[in-house]
Amino acid sequence: MKKIFSLYNRLFYFYLFFSFFASGMAQSWQESSAPCRIKIKKSSGPWPCHVGYVEIYPGFEDTKGFRLYRNNATEVAYKILWSKKGEPIKILFDCSSKDKEYYLYCMPKATPGRAGWEPKAGLFLWTKKRPEGAVDNLAQVKELWQRSEETFGASRVPMVFHGVHLHGDSLNFLSYYLGYLEIPKEGTYSFATVSDDASFLLINGKEVAAWPGWHGPHQGLHGEYSGDISLASGIHKLEYYHVQGLGGTTAVAAWRQPSEKRWRLIQPQSFLPVASFTCAFAETAVGKKQKxxxxxxxxxxxxxxxxxxxxxxxxxxxxxxxxxxxxxxxxxxxxxxxxxxxxxxxxxxxxxxxxxxxxxxxxxxxxxxxxxVQPKWEQINLWDDHVFLDYTKQILEQNLMKIPMEDFLYLIQFACSVKAIKWLDTLSATSLLRAKEYKKEHADTLYALALACQEAAISQIHNTKQILELILALPAEERLSHQARLHLGDFLYFIEGKAQDAHKIIQGISPSYLSLEERGKLKILQAEILFAENQVEKAKETLFSFFTPPTSSSFSLQRAGILEKARLLLIQKKIQDASEILKEWQDKNPTERLYPDTLFVDLKVALANQEYARALLLCQKLSQLVSLDKERAWVLYYLMETHKKAGNLKESQEAMQKLLKDFRYTEPAAMAKEKNS
Incomplete structure (x- = not known):
């Protein structure tokens, strides 16, 4: 085995030797303290150029700096455009020698590049976090730039033409572009800026075009914010400052050359070219293990x-x-x-x-x-249905029990945000299987999952209840505990029809821990429980103490239209649509829960959805609110139907007998006879 391993190693190092020397004699080692070096070679872009650009992928933890050499062992000046832990290091370097290959030495100590060299070519962008402050002139924006302590990133860009933030969220950031224009002929040049919020364009340090303050881009689309400058042929520095507050971002620089009448974007070829280089391979010093x-x-x-x-x-x-x-x-x-x-x-x-x-x-x-790992910020479309379907298959079919808890909780947040039933079904079931792994700080995410499952009406509906019970068992912080108890009580009453259990769980809930919407939800639940306990007047009093019935003249017409629409949807078998329209109506007007005609439609929806526990509660509630014989007969008819569909045959028979005895000559009684003949 040792002989075989030795042979493998010889073949491995022979391959490396052949790779390094196949194209000619490799450069001798220039930095004795450097454990490794990376060969970089030209990959694309115009040639020859004075400035090269390469991205180095950090793979050597002990690297603190770099030294760059040509093949003839001459050291080359460079500047680091961007360096951040876990990201490629972006380097600009002097390639005016026209060499297409270089060696970058990874140094164990900080080694700044040669002083005095500036990469005067291309166009580059830096962005920073925007501090608070006025943006009414260039001096104020420069002061904000200096004061900002967080740099988001730096990139090589083709143009000042962006509608997204390349290094993060497209809100509250500052941009600074620096580039070198190649002016073909002497003359008067016009420059314009189009931006969302403040922008300033400078040529050779002089402010030429400005659009200060907070604004959208639409009033500047035709060069309204522009200026002229006389330029000789040759190289000229362009700078562009941009401030982005809220809303969509826009940053555009345009120009009009001598004798031109129309504005044009400043195209990439107008800037001095930068050559692109790539990493070919890494090589370690003699005696060092190959990396x-x-x-x-x-x-x-x-x-x-x-x-x-x-x-x-x-x-x-x-x-x-x-x-x-x-x-x-x-x-x-x-x-x-x-x-x-x-x-x-x-x-x-x-x-x-x-x-x-x-x-x-x-x-x-x-x-x-x-x-x-971060989003591809330059990606224009944040969402793609085809990608979502692809990820759904990839992610939900893997073993979610084994992924790290941090990933699982983040995935829950994603599912809650997109409200996809398949995701919520899978994640709610898995969250219960991972119950022993949760800590107090995980309660907020679990609570969001429970609410999302409740709102989306997932197929595994009882997972919602178990997640809420799980939150209360952690235990959660006081605020979350009160909120979870409210929603658990809501589930127990409206889904399972357990009025006593719901009453018990919501006792002691303090409204001070609830939002205004949740306080209203608590009042509604308290009123419903009172109805279940046959305390009709107290139930009404509880509801009216928080909600005021609408009094507008058009309300009754609107109400009649909503109920009729729900009835038609039920006839058309569009049960989900009927359920949604009725729920929205009752949420908007909670006192509708006291009106029999609304409750009868709601009862039909509950039966169509096979929500038999809720249907029974509605029958009980209606029996306390109706007074006309015809309405009382219909209550008994629906009570009979609900018990029958729920499998409670004895109770169904009792309801039918009472209907036939007390309201023998009504339409509901005739229908009951026909159905049970």
Whole structure:
């Protein structure tokens, strides 16, 4: 076995040796303290250029800085455009020598690049968090930029033409663009800005176009906010400041060259070109263990409300070695194999990825890397139904019992936001199976799940009750405990028809812990329980103490129209539509719960939905509110029908006998005879 392992190692290092030297003699090692170096080579873009751009994927934890060399061992100046833990390091460097290959040494100590070099080409964007302050002139905006303490990100961009924030949520941020224009001929140039909220365009440090203050973009679409400047042919610096508050974001820079009459966007080719480079492979110093590194990128995301997103990422080996297996282990328990893999993360955060390199049965290398998983902010469409269907299949078919609790709770938030019944059914069932794992701080997420399940009317409806009971058992904080008891009482009464149990669970609920809407819900539930206890006047008093009946002249007409529409929907077998329209009407006008004609329609809906416990409560309530013989007969008829459908044959027979005895000559009695003949 040792001989075989030795042979594998020789073949492995021979492959590396061949890769490094196949295209010519490799550069000698320039930095003795550097444990490794990365070869970068030109990949795309115009050529020749004075500035190069490369993204380095950190795979060496002890790296504190860089040194960059040409093939002839001459050191090259560079600047780091962006560096943040778990993200690719974006580097700009001097490629005016026209070399297409360079070596980047990973240094164990901080080593700033050569002083005095500035990347005067391309167009780059930095964004920061917006502090509070006025934006009525350039000086104020510059002061905000200096005062902001949080930088969201930096990117190479083709134009000042954005309708999204490239580095985060498109609210409350500052943008600063810096680029170098190549002016073809001398003359007077006009520049314009179009933006949502304040923007300022500068050429060579001079303010040329400005649109200060808080505003939308529509009043500036035709160059209303512009200015002129005389420019000689050659290179000129463009700067653009943009402030975004609330609402949609817009940042556009346009120009009109000499002799032109129409405004045009400042196109990418108007800026000095920047060449794109890529990482070819990593190489370790003599005597050091060979290191493997990998690249990654966000390919798409699916975003619900409040920026709750599922994020798909691609991981790949830049220079895979034949006969080697690459095994990836992700911190959510997933394990995949291949030179390139895709994975959907259930929670954006700093995540841990392990890559193992195998040859046969021997493990050659193992790399751990923290990855900052975040949405693809530049993605225009936050939601795509096809992607949602794809993710539904991928996610709900996996073993949700084994994913980390943080991921599971985040997935619950996503499901609550999109209100998809299949997701809520699956997650509510799994949440109960994971009951022993919850802590007090998880109660809010479970409560949101219970409410979402209740609102969406999931098929596993009793999961709602068990989740609420689970919250009370944690125990939850006082506020949440009172809210959960209210909704549990609501479930016990309206779904299970257990008035006594509902009364018991809501006793002692303090309205001070409830929202105004929840206080109204409590009053309605208290009134319903009083009806169930035959305390009619007290029930009415409870309802009227919180709600005032509508008095407008048009209300009765509106009311008649709503009830008639619900009846027609029931005739058309559109039960869900009838249920929704009636619920919305009663929620909007809670005193409608006292009127028999509304309650009769509601009773029909309950029977059609097979909600027999609620139907029985409605029959009991109606028996206390109606006085006419015809109405009393109908109550007995529906009581008979409800018991019959619920399987309570004895009670059904008793209701029919009372109907035939007390109201023998009514339409309901005739219908009962015909049905039971």
């Amino acid at each position: 493997t590194f990998f690249a990654w990128q966000t390919t798409r995301h699916l975003m619900a409300e409040k920026n709750i997103a599922l994020v798909e990422m691609l991981f790949q080996i830049p220079d895979p070695i034949p006969q080697h297996r690459y095994v990836w282990t992700i911190d959510d328990g997933s394990k995949k194999e291949g030179e390139k893999i895709s994975h959907v993360f259930l929670r954006p955060a700093m995540r841990m990825i392990q890559l193992e390199v195998w040859q046969g049965s021997q493990k050659l290398d193992s790399v751990w890397q923290k990855i900052h």
